[in-house]
Amino acid sequence: MSMPGKVRFAAFGAVATVAAAGLGMTPAAAQQIEPPQPSPTTSPAPLTTPDTSDCPVRVTPPPPVDSSEEPQPGRSAPTPLPIPDTPVGGPRLADCELVLAPGVPEPPEEISAASWLVADLDTGDVLAAKDPHGRHRPASTIKTLLALVAFDEIDLGRTIIGTIEDANIEGSRAGIGPGGEYTNELLMKALVMASGNDAANAIAQQLGGVDETLRKMNEYAAELGALDTRAATPSGLDGPGMSSSAYDLAVIFRAAMENPVFVDYLQTPHIDFPGYPADPATPGDFDRPGFAMGNDNVVNWMYPDSIGGKNGFTNSARQTYVGAAERDGRRLIVSVMMAENEPKPVWQQVADLFDYGFGIAGDSTVGTLDARTSIDEAEPVDESLAQALPPSAVPVSDPSAESPSMGQRVVVGSLGALVVAALLYGAFRVGRRTD
Template sequence: MPAPKKTVRRSLLVTSAVLSSLALAAPAAVAAPNPSGSPSASPSASPSATPPASMSTVGGARLGRPGTQVNLASGVPVLPKDLSARSWIVADAESGDVLAAHNAHWRLAPASTLKMLFADTLLPRFPRDAKHKVTPSDLAGIGSGSSMVGIKEDETYTVHDLWLGVFLRSGNDAVRVLSAMNEGVENTVEDMNEHAEELQALDTHVVSPDGYDAEGQVSSAYDLTLIARSGMQKKDFREYASTVRAKFPGKTKKGKKGKTVRESFEIQNTNRLLSGDSDVPVYEGIAGVKNGNTTNAGATFTGVAERGGKVLLVTVMNPEKPDHNEVYKETARLFDWGFKAAGKVQPVGELVPPRGAAQASAQPGANPSGEAGGSGDGGSGTAGTGSKPVAGAPTADGSSGIGTALGITGGVLVLLAGGAFLVNRRWPLPDLVRRRTRP
C-alpha cells in the first residue's frame, strides 16, 4: 500500500507527539531470539567507562550532572544500594517530575528500546487492518543474528500482525517490512530523527530503525523515557506494549481437498516484568513498555507501572552486573523505591513537553489543564483476535492486581487512555491527542 505523503507525515509528528513498554530474550529460554540484534554484531565503539563531565540539561540542570541525583530528606526512602546500571531514571508519568536519576543524559547505545521511537513515529500512519504482501526487498539488509518474528516472503500480513511482531518478539524483520511500507529504511530513519527532535529527545540519533548496533546510534535514559511517555499516549501502542502473548501468522499450505490453510504459532512478549521468568516475577501493576539487548548496548529497558493511583516510568540502561535478568531486577527495585518516594521526594528535574505542545501552551487562551475535548487519543482499534492482554499480577492481598489489564481494560484504562496518566497539567494537549469528553 502506498505510504502517506511526506507533508502529512511531518504534520503528524507535531500533532501526535505528546505525553506521554528491544526485547531482551531470557538466556534460559533457548527458543527466544536476541530481540535487539546480535550478540555477535560488531559494536560501533566501546562505550566510555565514565559519563561525560557535562551533559544535556534538558529537563533541568541537575539532570546534566554525572552521578546520582536525588533529594533525600526526612521521610524519603533511601535508594537501592545494589544498582549497577550506567544510567537510569525514575519519573512520575502524570506530572513529568523526575524523582531521581543517574547519568540521565548519558548518550548510550539503546538497543531495541529504540523501537519505541519507531512505533511512536509510524503507528499513526497505517490502519491496523491494512494488508501487505512481503517481497524479498522488504527484508533486505537485516543485521546478522537479528531477532526475528518469522516473517516469510510472499506471505501477506496485516499491520496489526506486524506490530505484534515488533513489540512481542522485537522482530527486526517486522521493522523492515513496516519501514518498506514507509518508503524505505532511509526515509524511516529520517522520520524517526525528526520525531525525536520534536519530542525534545535531543540525545537520540537514529541510524538503524530496529535498534541494531550501528556507528553513531545513541539515546539516553531521559530520552527513552520521553519517547515511552509519548508512545503510551496512543491506544494501539498501549495495547501492543502490554500484550503478553498472541497468535502470529505462519506459512500458507495446502490442506485437505486442496484448500489452502494459513498456519499460526504463538509468540510471547520477552519483557520479563510483563511475562515473568524463573527468577523474575510479573511486576505488580506493570503495563509494558520495551526492552533490548545488544553487544554494544548491553541490556536496556523502559517500563511503566501503576500503583495506588501513581503511574511511574523507569528506564535502566546497561547494568554492569552480569546476573541473569539484571536489567529487570534493577528496574523493579527502582519502581519499588519510586512508589514509596512519590509525594515525599522533591523532584530533581522534569520530562519536558514536545516542542509543538510547548508552543501551544504559549498561545493566548490555552487551557493549562489540557483536559478540554477533542478528537481521540492518537490510536485506533481494539485488541485484535488472538492477542491476550496483560496477565493478572497478584497484589499484596492475593487478589488479581492492577497489572491484569493496565493499558487495556477496566479502571486502569482510564489512567492510560486519557486520565491522570495522559494529562500533564503543565501544558495543554493538541486537539488530536486530547481525551474525548463526550461520546
C-alpha cells in the same frame, strides 16, 4: 477472555512459576526454544553501579565492541549530536552521577545500569536518576520511537506481503516469511511484543524506506525534546551514530503511552501469527504453519505492577529497558541503559527501581519529562536537530569533536515453553545483536 493489564501479567507470572517447575512442557515444545548464546565479547559484569562522575559519555556512547557501527562503503560516520546549552528537563539533570532530591534515600544496591531514570508517568516529574543524559545505544527500545511514527502514518488494516529482505534481516525476528500475508496490526504487535526486526523492516518500507524512516524518527525525537537520540536503524540494531539516553527513552515512551492502541499491544500476552507458503522455486520446500507468538518482556511476567515496557540488547548496548508500572493509582516510568544481568537479572533491577520510585514522595522532584516546555523556557536549541539526517547522509566527523570515551527469533507454539525459556536465562531474551 480479556483481562486488565495488571491482572493479565500477574496471571502470566503464575504460569511462569508452574512452567518453571517443569510442568506442562513437552520435549517437542522445549526443542522449539533457541537459547540465547553468550556474546563472545561479553566482559565481566560490574558488581556495583558504574562510576560516571567524570561524564564519560556526555557526547557519544562508549566505543563499540564490534564492527557494527562502521559506515557502509562510500558513506561517512556522523558527527556527534550537539549538547544543548541548557539541560533538557532542568539544570539538575546535567549531573552525571546520582540526581536525588533532598531527603530522598539512596537508590537500591546492585543496580548495574550505567544510566537510569525514575519518573512519574502522568506528571512528568523526574523522581531520581543517574547520569540521565549520558549517551548510550538504545537497542530495541528505539522501536518505541518507530511505533510513534508508524501509528501516525500507516493503515493498521492494510495487508502486506512478506519479503526475502524482511526474512533475512539480522538479529531477532518475529517470523515473517516471503509470500506470507500480514496486516499492519500484526506487524505492529510483532514489533512491540516480540521485538521483530523483520517487522521493523516491513514497517519502514511503508514509511518510505529505511533512510526516510530514520529521518522521520529523528525528526519526531527532536520534536519531543529527546535531543540525545539519533536512530541509526529502525530496529535498534547498532549503526553509525546510534544514540539515546535514559532521559530520552522515558520521554519517548511517555509519548507512546498516550496512544491506547500502543498500550493494548504492550499488554497483550500472546497472539496467533501466520505462517507463509513454500517457495515454488525451491525444490522440496514446504509451507510454514502459523504459531503462537508471546510477549517477550520479562518484567511484564515477573513484576505484578508492570503495565508494559520494551527491552533491548546488543553486544555494544548491553541490556536496555523502558517501561511503566502502576500501584495504588500512581504510574511510574523506569528506563535503564548499559545494564548487565549481574549481580541480579535486569528485570529484578528494574523491579527494584520501580519499588524505589513508589517510595519517593510525589513532590520530591529533580526535573521534568516535559522536555519541550523546558527547552522553550530556556535558551534556544540548535534547530538543525529537527532535521536530523540518517547516518548515511551526514558529513564526515570532525575528529576533534569526537568524545574519547556506543538465527531467526524462535517463537514458541506453547505459552509454557516461552515462559520457561525466559526463566532459564534469567532475564531479557538476547539475540546475536539485538533483542
